[in-house]
Amino acid sequence: MTTPDDQPPVPDASRPESKDRIYRSHAGIASGVLLLALAGWLGIDALVSGHGRTPWLALAALILLIPLVVAFTLRPAVYANEDRLRIRNPFRVIVLPWSKVASLRSGFSNEVVDTSGTKFQLWAIPVSLRARKSAARRQARSAAADSSGRTSSVMTGSTRSPSDQIMDDLRELAEARAAAEGAQGEVSVRWAYEVLGPALAGAAVLAILLAVG
Known part of the structure; x- marks a missing residue:
């Protein structure tokens, strides 16, 4: 006779499957x-x-x-959800659980560094120096308007270049999910x-x- 303790566990449906960004x-x-x-x-x-x-x-x-x-x-594409970051570069596919992401860096290129110090470039998120300079000018105008007491027509979100804003979003996700149970595991690289x-x-x-x- 089967007791309640012998029943197979029911999958937890309380946490919906995380969709990729x-x-x-x-x-x-x-x-x-x-x-x-x-x-x-x-x-x-x-x-x-x-x-x-x-x-x-x-x-x-x-x-x-x-x-x-x-x-x-x-x-090239970058897929991010609550558990991991998947990078599809020209010749490799890299999967990093958030627990293995040490930092996300932005310079002349965008890259992620894992906890072992290995760097992986994000080909799908190229840096545009022109967009970065344009965003810096908007930020300067917004700061000048705020200091003079005038209402700025430049929204806060527009004072970052698109690629820098994406990197900010990924950093926030990495910090928030690094200790989560589903974000544990090892880095995998496939050619x-x-x-x-x-x-x-x-x-x-x-x-x-x-x-x-």
Whole structure:
């Protein structure tokens, strides 16, 4: 006979599943689409109209270039939820539980440092020095208006550049969740073989064609 103590535990549904906040570079995506369109146009033209080795060279170049363009423009993304930070860079995917995040730094690039001192760049959150300077000017105007007693038309949230504001949000999340039970674990790093494989294959075929002459 089964007693209440023998019943399997019921999953705790009181805590809803945390959804990811997704950060990507819109400028990177736009440039990637344009580069892919240009490569496709030139490559298809060479495949259709080329003579001799030209179609084969064009095909090998496309196999090499398309994965690289995707890797550096469309692929980068940062996913953050209450338990961990997942970074999808051009050639690697890094997962850091918040307990393993030592700091998030902003300089000429944005990066995260884990508790062992290893640095990982956030490709999906590029630094725009122009946007940072523009935000600094807005902040100076806002401070000047406040000191003179005038009402500033510049909202507080707009005195930070978009990438710096994202890094501030990630820092707050890291500090708030570092000690949480669900934010424990180890750092994992996985190479993006789905990008490296085709790119290396294209490079090998292109090298062979060029060597054969």
